[in-house]
Amino acid sequence: MEVHAALAALAEPTRFRIIALLAExxxxxxxxxxxxxxxxxQTSKHLQALEAAGVIRIHRLGRRRVATLDRDAMGAIAEWFSGLAAPQADDTVLAEYAAGIAAVQERAADGPRGAAQHLVLERVIPAAGPDVWHAWTDPRVATLWWAPRHFDVVRCEVSPTPGAPVSLVLREGDGxxxxxxGRVQEVEPERRLVYELSPVDAEGRPQVRVLxxxxxxxxxxxxxxxxxxxAEGAGPEAAPMLAGLQPGWEQLLDGLAxxxxxxRRTRRPLGWEA
Structure with a gap:
């Protein structure tokens, strides 16, 4: 039985009624x-279509023809739908993102335009400090993790040097x-890195400054x-970007870890080809 063919047969109203009758x-x-x-x-034609789709059986008992529901087939359809209904991590992330956008927009409406917003994230990474520092400051390695799920890194530029440029270009599945x-502002080797990395529009204008x-x-x-x-200087139009900072960086830190x-498991140096 092919689920698509079965659903196409069941979609016809009369056949749907027949399935309900045979379920009893x-x-x-x-x-x-x-x-x-x-x-x-007319009824025979509908029954034949349902039999061909694999959702009922017609038993030819002498001159009688008795139709029964194929419970195994219906169970397979139910299992297929159950798989679609199983919660996925991305569903939760998108729901939280939508709620975050609403919250940011509400704060922007109540407060002064461009008010600064802070976000602090902490994570214990199972790796030595020099390895974490290298992964954050070597663009070859940063390219391997510096993108949320469903995005690819097109270009990454970063260097642990005060005044050095920082840039990131991400591509979504639709292109x-x-x-x-931005630029690097402060550096304490293997201890602290402060840099600006702010989203820009198509003309290269910063939408909001993010330190x-x-x-x-x-x-x-x-x-x-x-x-x-x-984040500084953001208006209500920047709500999607601000709301995406936390879930986006949570995914980035997952990728880094x-x-x-x-x-560590493969004992391969960071910077290998993905």
Whole structure:
């Protein structure tokens, strides 16, 4: 049985009624016709279509023809729909993102335009401090993790040098690209990196200024990462971007942790081809 063919057969209203009737008990073709208030030839055609789709069986018992629902087939359809209904992580992320946009828009409406917003994220990465620092400041490695799910890194530029440019271009599945630019402001090797990385529009104008303050606190084989984000100069139109900072960076930190874990397991140096 092909689920698509079965659903196409069930979508016809009369056949849908037949399935409901047969769900209660087996019925002869004549009984189905009477229950439908239809002629027997028309009923037979509908039953044949349902049988061909694999959702019912017609037992030819001498001169009688008795139709029964194929419970196994219906169970397979139910299982297919159950798989579609199973919650996915992206569903939760999108719901939280939508709620975040509404919350940001509400705060923007109540407060002064361009008011600064802060966000602090902390994560323990199972890797040594120098490895985390290298992954954050080497563009070859940053390219492997510096993108939320469903995005690809087109270009990444970063260097642990005060005044050095920082840029990031992400591409979505439909080909849309999103650019961010900025500069490194402060550097404490393997301890702290402060840089601006602000989204820009198609003309290269910053939509909002976003300052990133990354602090690494190594502890034996793990490193605590504290990321402070400060967004300034945002209007209500920047709500989607501001609301996406937390879920986006949560995914980035997941990607960083996974990349470093793979490096430890395989003992391969960071910077290998993805």
């Amino acid at each position: 008990r087996p019925m002869t073709v004549g009984e189905v016709a009477v229950a439908l208030g239809a002629l027997q030839p 849309a690209e999103y650019s961010s630019v 990133h303050d990354v602090v690494l606190e190594p502890d034996e084989a793990a490193t605590r990462v504290r990321l402070t984000l400060r 996974e990349l470093l874990a793979v490096g």
